[in-house]
Amino acid sequence: MVITQRTTRRIRILVALVIGLVMSAPLLYMLAGSLMSNSQLSIQPPQVIPNSLHFGNYPAAFSGLTQVIQVRSFVNSVIFTVGAVGLQWVLCITGGFVIAKMRFRSRGLITALFAISLFIPLLTTLIPTFVVTYKLGIINTYPGLILPIAAQTGFGSLLFRQYIKELPQELFDAARMDGANWWLMLRRLVIPLARPATAAYLAISVVTAWNMYLWPLLAANAPHVQVLSEVVAAIGQGDSFGYTVTQPQLYAATVITVIPTVVAFLLVQPAFVRGLTGSGVE
Amino acid sequence: MSVTQLSDPLIANLGTPTPITRPRKKHRDGRWAAVMIFPNLAMFTVFIIVPVLGGLYLSFTTWDITNGFPKWVGLQNYRQMFHDPLVWQACETTLKFIAFGMVPTVILSLWLAMLINFKFRGISVVRSLYLIPAAMSFAASAVVWRYIFLDGPGYGVLDYVISRFGVTPPDWLASTTWALPALDIIAIWLSLPIATILYLAALQRIPDSVIEASKLDGAGPLRRIRYIVWPGVRYMTPLVAIVALLSFTNGSFDLVNILTKGDPINSTQTLIYYIYFESFAFGAWGYAAALSILQVIMIAGILVVLRLVSSLVNRW
Numbered sequence: 001m002v003i004t005q006r007t008t009r010r011i012r013i014l015v016a017l018v019i020g021l022v023m024s025a026p027l028l029y030m031l032a033g034s035l036m037s038n039s040q041l042s043i044q045p046p047q048v049i050p051n052s053l054h055f056g057n058y059p060a061a062f063s064g065l066t067q068v069i070q071v072r073s074f075v076n077s078v079i080f081t082v083g084a085v086g087l088q089w090v091l092c093i094t095g096g097f098v099i100a101k102m103r104f105r106s107r108g109l110i111t112a113l114f115a116i117s118l119f120i121p122l123l124t125t126l127i128p129t130f131v132v133t134y135k136l137g138i139i140n141t142y143p144g145l146i147l148p149i150a151a152q153t154g155f156g157s158l159l160f161r162q163y164i165k166e167l168p169q170e171l172f173d174a175a176r177m178d179g180a181n182w183w184l185m186l187r188r189l190v191i192p193l194a195r196p197a198t199a200a201y202l203a204i205s206v207v208t209a210w211n212m213y214l215w216p217l218l219a220a221n222a223p224h225v226q227v228l229s230e231v232v233a234a235i236g237q238g239d240s241f242g243y244t245v246t247q248p249q250l251y252a253a254t255v256i257t258v259i260p261t262v263v264a265f266l267l268v269q270p271a272f273v274r275g276l277t278g279s280g281v282e
Numbered sequence: 283m284s285v286t287q288l289s290d291p292l293i294a295n296l297g298t299p300t301p302i303t304r305p306r307k308k309h310r311d312g313r314w315a316a317v318m319i320f321p322n323l324a325m326f327t328v329f330i331i332v333p334v335l336g337g338l339y340l341s342f343t344t345w346d347i348t349n350g351f352p353k354w355v356g357l358q359n360y361r362q363m364f365h366d367p368l369v370w371q372a373c374e375t376t377l378k379f380i381a382f383g384m385v386p387t388v389i390l391s392l393w394l395a396m397l398i399n400f401k402f403r404g405i406s407v408v409r410s411l412y413l414i415p416a417a418m419s420f421a422a423s424a425v426v427w428r429y430i431f432l433d434g435p436g437y438g439v440l441d442y443v444i445s446r447f448g449v450t451p452p453d454w455l456a457s458t459t460w461a462l463p464a465l466d467i468i469a470i471w472l473s474l475p476i477a478t479i480l481y482l483a484a485l486q487r488i489p490d491s492v493i494e495a496s497k498l499d500g501a502g503p504l505r506r507i508r509y510i511v512w513p514g515v516r517y518m519t520p521l522v523a524i525v526a527l528l529s530f531t532n533g534s535f536d537l538v539n540i541l542t543k544g545d546p547i548n549s550t551q552t553l554i555y556y557i558y559f560e561s562f563a564f565g566a567w568g569y570a571a572a573l574s575i576l577q578v579i580m581i582a583g584i585l586v587v588l589r590l591v592s593s594l595v596n597r598w
Contacts, residue, residue, distance in 0.1 A: 019394070026471065027426070110323070125337055126557070127337060127557065127571050128336045128574070129333040207417055211422075257419075261417035269413055
């Protein structure tokens, strides 16, 4: 009895490991491919673990003649992600605080507007949003890239509202007794106490912004504002930018663009799972 | 607040008319609230409310964005839409893409979540293997999957594996039958991690003792899933479905634009890709706006169906 239980346990671990490897296989294959030479990659039967490693693909992808990834588009991706998420966070935590704790006439209406907007993803209002941005004359500029995305405040505002609502009312009453105004309460009470909500919000938004493709493609396709996902999409389309770039170099370029989100994701993953499990999500 | 509530009946008992202080007190945060929520609402108005209303207006006009003003044409765009065979094909393709993607995502993610819902040393490493793809963009996954799906002799990892089993592999992205399923496979792969996390969270709230007890009672795996696991996680299913819906809606543009451009013979032309094509390539902005309204109606329709299905499922 004990032995069979231990064996089933071992089999279960093995199955979980094998399926896990299958799930991450495309990613691992890209990583392996980025370390192969061109002939290693096209050999038949396909090599899964490279028999010799070629780290040279990485510097080749980043610089030199081929220049698959321009430093410029990497910087643009950082500017876009930090700008859009940072601005949206300020708008959302302030807005969430206002509709959670303040009393005023149109509160219900504003909350309802945010809720409705959750069901109108940017994709469906793409054409008119582009028209507005175009008419504001900010296509192919950082504001044109960042502002329409930062303005999608529905989800974040409701997330922070939910969290701030649950904070004990006594804290806010006490702060008001001490003469604190709303602005001071936001800075001294809400922002520090809502840190877990901020973490969850950042985990979702940073990955979304870094990976965003459609909006940057429309609003910023000039080289000086282009972001990484546009470059990677061009690689995916089979574009080698007029250079003799090899497939392993393209893989290396893609790995470089994926690393920031993968590292960020692996760092927050345990907290993310724990947060979902520990708190009520019903 | 509680003080006011207490004093109200007192004042009423004394025979004074209902004081006006209460409504004023109720709205006293108004000015602060207005100042603090203004930036949020201003952005929300300019980039969400204006586009939604403006898009509705544009759908009744014909317009080339680069010159002149929109010209009112009434229902002409909508009439054109009903007689455009490409629109119907695009709607069908989009619905197929979403349906054939969402159903496997929900089923597979529940299975994967059950697979990794147990404790042993190194479980967090194994879990990471399941969850990493969530960090990838559609663009980056297109790079690697294009190579996996590659056709022709001496290429394509997947074709190699399939032909080892003695089966002739399909032409994947170049075939009218297989291109859409191929895109679905990529989108499912990208949607599974988040769906799995959500189900895992629900699974971990089922106490181990309940499962142990059912084992002692001699319940087989199927009965355990039906009577213990499923009732414990089904409340999570609508959320999983909505998250998957959003992901597949986005994927219906990103993957199509990067990998197939709607080809072969329009077999992967989704509605959003058609909208993109009509506006940015053809300059028919009024028509594209009308098609966007159709897209909103389609997503709303899917949400209604999801609601019906989940209320049925929850009773089951």
